Amino acid sequence: MSELHPENHLPPLFEAIEVTVRFGGLTAVDGVDAAFRSGELVGIIGPNGAGKTTFFNAISGVTRATSGKLLADGQDLSGKSPHRYAAHGIARTFQTPRVFGDMLVRENIEFGLKFAGRRPKQWVFWGEEKQVPWALRTPDSILALIGLQAQADLPAAAITPSQQRLLEIGMALATRPRMLLLDEVAAGLTEAEIENMAQLIRRMRDELDLTVVWIEHAVTTLLRHVERVIVLHQGRKIADGPPAEVVRNPEVIEAYLGDEMDEAHA
Ligand SMILES: Nc1ncnc2c1ncn2[C@@H]1O[C@H](COP(=O)(O)OP(=O)(O)OP(=O)(O)O)[C@@H](O)[C@H]1O
Ligand SMILES: [Mg+2]
Structure with missing residues (x-):
């Protein structure tokens, strides 16, 4: 169904193709493909050390990908400096x-x-x-x-x-x-503040016509607000889809959500 939506015929605003980032012997991001379309609100989740921040660093030019391609409006920005990414409208926050x-x-x-x-x-x-x-x-x-x-x-x-x-x-x-990358902006906030943050994120996307990609450990809040969620585990992308689908994915439950959901319910 969604393939018939006219917007889906446009090239993605930003595309990561087979992106790998290695630090010496450690593969922090392992062949990740991801596309972000105009106006999407996408979440990225995964355990500590899964490679979420490193992926953000790669797609904002802060860290050079070891291999793979990074395309903004179809233009190859691989190996370019962060200001070239910024010039294409990519902005981010830092975990600290x-x-x-x-x-x-x-x-x-x-x-x-x-x-x-x-x-x-x-x-x-x-x-x-x-x-x-x-x-x-x-x-x-x-x-x-x-x-x-x-x-x-x-x-x-x-x-x-x-x-x-x-x-x-x-x-x-x-x-x-045009694309805003948020790295754990709700970390350390109270429950009420987290909900306000989620509302702000929604408003930014709705009112400013932004593409928002949001990394967060507060999984239950995140899943309530995003349309699509990407799950990283040990540098690999193990799921990418609507929250309702992803939470039923056995590999995701095994790798991450089992524990997180238990904690959320406790
Ligand atoms: N500059 C670096 N040099 C060496 N190793 C690094 C560097 N940055 C990250 N790593 C390693 O890469 C892996 C992925 O780290 P990353 O910070 O991307 O994970 P994360 O998913 O953001 O985790 P968290 O949820 O704790 O923020 C980890 O094993 C980390 O120790
Ligand atoms: Mg991180």
Whole structure:
């Protein structure tokens, strides 16, 4: 059925083909294929050390893949520097938030907007400024979206770790991306904060027309919100499909979900 959907005839926004990342003798990512289409919300799950972050590092140019291909809009970016990936509209957060602690919260956002302003013309995705979604136009509108208006004039080092995670998302949004990679943005948050984070992620995808790829250990929350989930185990992709299908996959239950689901129910 879904093959008949017209959008599926477009080339994916981003495609990883047989991507492998080795660190010496260790294969952290092992021949992973994955395609991300415009407007998709995709989750990535898997046990500790499964290669999730390394996969993100590869698809954002932070770590060079040992082999395989990385295509943005069909253009081969393999071996290119992170700024080329950013120029194609790929933005990410880091598992350990990276904000400029000495700078004000607002200045952290302004830094990202400066980057968006310097993007070469062929990579300005929204066309004219007036077509940019209102939520991404100014530091204030971005602060409103992530809910940090009250903290705008504090140094980033002075806000809580959960707020720093929101700020990092804001910095990534300020680059006006098309694909946003979120690495465990709900880690260390309370149950209520996790649910708010999930709502924010949904809103970003719905209102900003973003492709969002979301790594999270809070599996039950993640599965409730994504349309598709990729499961990594020991560097390999062992499943890729709708959550309802993936949770019934025996290999996934064996490798990961059995334990996680037990913990979620405990
Ligand atoms: N820079 C590096 N040098 C050497 N080994 C690395 C490096 N980065 C990651 N690894 C190893 O690669 C494997 C995959 O790590 P990765 O951080 O991608 O896993 P992960 O799925 O993100 O795990 P977690 O859920 O704990 O964040 C691990 O065995 C890790 O120790
Ligand atoms: Mg990780």
